[in-house]
Amino acid sequence: MSSRFQLANAIRALSMDAVQKAKSGHPGAPMGMADIAQVLWCDHLRHNPSNPEWVNRDRFVLSNGHGSMLIYSLLHLTGYTLNIDDLKAFRQLHSKTPGHPEFGYTPGVETTTGPLGQGLANAVGMAIAEKSLAAQFNRPGYDVIDHHTYVFLGDGCLMEGISHEVCSLAGTLGLGKLIAFYDDNGISIDGEVEGWFTDDTGKRFRAYGWHVIGDVDGHDPEAIQQAIELAKAETARPTMICCKTTIGFGSPNKAGKEDCHGAPLGNDEIELVRKELNWPHPPFEIPEEIMQAWDARENGSKLESEWNDTFIAYREVYPELAAELTRRLSNRISGDFESAAKAYIAKTQEAAEGIATRKASQNAIEAFAPFLPEFIGGSADLAGSNLTKWRDCKAITAEQADGNYLYYGVREFGMCAIMNGIKLHGGFIPFGGTFLMFMEYARNAVRMAALMKQQVIYVFTHDSIGLGEDGPTHQPVEQLTALRSTPNMVNWRPCDATETAVAWKSAIEHQDGPSALILTRQGLPTQPRTKEQLAMIAKGGYVLADCEGKPDLIIIATGSEVQLAVQAKEQISNRKIRVVSMPSCEVFEKQSNDYKESVLPAGVTKRMAIEAAYGDFWYKYVGLNGVIVSMNQFGESAPAGELLKEFGFDIENVVEKAQSLFVSE
Numbered sequence: 001m002s003s004r005f006q007l008a009n010a011i012r013a014l015s016m017d018a019v020q021k022a023k024s025g026h027p028g029a030p031m032g033m034a035d036i037a038q039v040l041w042c043d044h045l046r047h048n049p050s051n052p053e054w055v056n057r058d059r060f061v062l063s064n065g066h067g068s069m070l071i072y073s074l075l076h077l078t079g080y081t082l083n084i085d086d087l088k089a090f091r092q093l094h095s096k097t098p099g100h101p102e103f104g105y106t107p108g109v110e111t112t113t114g115p116l117g118q119g120l121a122n123a124v125g126m127a128i129a130e131k132s133l134a135a136q137f138n139r140p141g142y143d144v145i146d147h148h149t150y151v152f153l154g155d156g157c158l159m160e161g162i163s164h165e166v167c168s169l170a171g172t173l174g175l176g177k178l179i180a181f182y183d184d185n186g187i188s189i190d191g192e193v194e195g196w197f198t199d200d201t202g203k204r205f206r207a208y209g210w211h212v213i214g215d216v217d218g219h220d221p222e223a224i225q226q227a228i229e230l231a232k233a234e235t236a237r238p239t240m241i242c243c244k245t246t247i248g249f250g251s252p253n254k255a256g257k258e259d260c261h262g263a264p265l266g267n268d269e270i271e272l273v274r275k276e277l278n279w280p281h282p283p284f285e286i287p288e289e290i291m292q293a294w295d296a297r298e299n300g301s302k303l304e305s306e307w308n309d310t311f312i313a314y315r316e317v318y319p320e321l322a323a324e325l326t327r328r329l330s331n332r333i334s335g336d337f338e339s340a341a342k343a344y345i346a347k348t349q350e351a352a353e354g355i356a357t358r359k360a361s362q363n364a365i366e367a368f369a370p371f372l373p374e375f376i377g378g379s380a381d382l383a384g385s386n387l388t389k390w391r392d393c394k395a396i397t398a399e400q401a402d403g404n405y406l407y408y409g410v411r412e413f414g415m416c417a418i419m420n421g422i423k424l425h426g427g428f429i430p431f432g433g434t435f436l437m438f439m440e441y442a443r444n445a446v447r448m449a450a451l452m453k454q455q456v457i458y459v460f461t462h463d464s465i466g467l468g469e470d471g472p473t474h475q476p477v478e479q480l481t482a483l484r485s486t487p488n489m490v491n492w493r494p495c496d497a498t499e500t501a502v503a504w505k506s507a508i509e510h511q512d513g514p515s516a517l518i519l520t521r522q523g524l525p526t527q528p529r530t531k532e533q534l535a536m537i538a539k540g541g542y543v544l545a546d547c548e549g550k551p552d553l554i555i556i557a558t559g560s561e562v563q564l565a566v567q568a569k570e571q572i573s574n575r576k577i578r579v580v581s582m583p584s585c586e587v588f589e590k591q592s593n594d595y596k597e598s599v600l601p602a603g604v605t606k607r608m609a610i611e612a613a614y615g616d617f618w619y620k621y622v623g624l625n626g627v628i629v630s631m632n633q634f635g636e637s638a639p640a641g642e643l644l645k646e647f648g649f650d651i652e653n654v655v656e657k658a659q660s661l662f663v664s665e
Helices: 004-022 028-042 066-079 084-088 119-135 153-161 163-172 203-210 221-233 267-276 288-294 298-318 319-329 338-349 357-373 412-425 436-452 478-486 499-511 531-539 557-573 585-589 593-598 614-621 641-648 651-662
Strands: 059-063 150-154 178-184 211-217 238-244 375-379 405-407 428-437 455-459 490-492 516-518 542-547 553-557 576-580 608-615 627-633
Touching: 004 028, 004 066, 004 084, 004 267, 004 288, 028 066, 028 150, 028 178, 028 221, 028 298, 059 066, 059 119, 066 084, 066 150, 066 288, 066 499, 119 150, 119 163, 119 178, 119 319, 119 412, 119 436, 150 153, 153 163, 153 178, 163 203, 163 412, 178 221, 203 211, 203 238, 211 221, 221 238, 238 531, 267 428, 298 576, 338 357, 338 499, 338 531, 357 375, 357 455, 357 499, 375 412, 412 428, 412 436, 428 436, 436 455, 436 478, 436 516, 478 490, 478 516, 478 608, 478 614, 490 585, 499 516, 531 542, 531 585, 542 593, 553 557, 553 614, 557 576, 557 651, 585 593, 608 614, 608 651, 614 627, 627 651
Parallel strands: 059 150, 150 178, 178 238, 211 238, 375 405, 375 428, 428 455, 455 516, 490 516, 553 576, 553 608, 608 627
Antiparallel strands: 542 576
């Protein structure tokens, strides 16, 4: 059997060869972490390369995603459908081996990593999901959910602030099956980190409540083996294994230096590495005995088969639990939800309550949650303002993990990145709340959810200057523009309780990406609607109030400004005006051209849009000669009514702007 050192050298060789062929990449981290990876993947990781979706597999996350050739080498060597030609296509267009690991491109890659620290956050989410799902479904003698989450990370991940947010919460929640490996090589792009990163990592993580195993020689397989065994024996706390490594291990002239962090070694240096490591094989060639030693397919199939037997026995004893677990892991919504949701939407319209859409959102959660045990809600310390809690929600704690609500604390970025991990794990539909303004803290995690097309639901409240006295630091202006310009993102800014209920139903049924619900603090009247109009809300944009014949003017509005549009129609009695409510532009754009033409006929060129946010987005609907009543500056601190009038969101200004479109006639 090949020695551990030679098995690890296979990773080093593939990594340096692929980076050299691509003429770009990061060979240093894979070469430095190869020994840790070899021990973990060969001796501990429970996975089945023949079925990357096996439910009870261990999750492996490469948080320092720039070292992507590490995971690509591991996947290739252990038997995933990633062949040598895929490795040769590293960083090339449409390959399975993009520059940073991307979920959905490569079998075996659990999450997209690259923005440092977020892979660690995703791993925390996966560990939360495992712990909660196990608490809900496992029964004595039947641990059908029982796996670890392993994460590799570097200095950069620990310097990013998100690492503090998620790791402190991980300690509080007692995530005993989360094991992190810190690649302590002392090097980042700018050189030796001792000039800007002198934290005592061990003390830091002990303060979080983690189990810390320090000063592990990351090139000593026996020391690594012992550390992993100690980590797995600790079930009450997450574990941080601090490994001292040499970046670019095996490179005579570049090991231990920033030179090998983010650039190819060069052909001459690669030849020296081959001599240094006693690796005489040509580029991309792995000896058969080494490939056989790495191959995990047979053992992986055995592990999955054993689990299948356990699940069959579990299903015989607990058929309802087994069916429910299968449903949730298959992302199938309960058959009762559709009819219940439709009935609730109709009831909401009939009730005609003039409430804030944040309150309408809470009411919808309350109505839908009994049909959605996969809900896992939360808020970044603003539950009383975001209204994300419901009557029967139960907090997830270290001692009781069978709940469905997470108190994230003031951790907006951490919350959203953790929700990504929860969803990637499977078995849950996560949602979390904060003020729309503080989406900015979470922005990159929101973007990553969209990039990975993950069903995560954001409850963004206090959506405009209508927030009032808290002032411009808390009043969003440009945030809607950022959300709407994000691919795969669906945004809803409902105008009343009915549209809010429809928005929630849409978000629950939309599984190809994240949804954001943009909600008001202030109360809004329920708009009158026919049954046909009620059905049209789900199309994202529809005619709310119409006129006889061809309109002279179309007024488009969202959220709290829809009522202004309706009032303007009523006051401008000498013109034929159509009011279009556009709660979701993304959903509207997916409708047929005929439907969009029926709502916004091309022949009507006089158009106005009203929205208490940055307005340039609306030119796509009103044209360059249209009028937009919007924000073009930051807000002020004052009561909401005064602010709305100050910035032109009052009936007098709206009517004046509308009539200005007819001045030239």
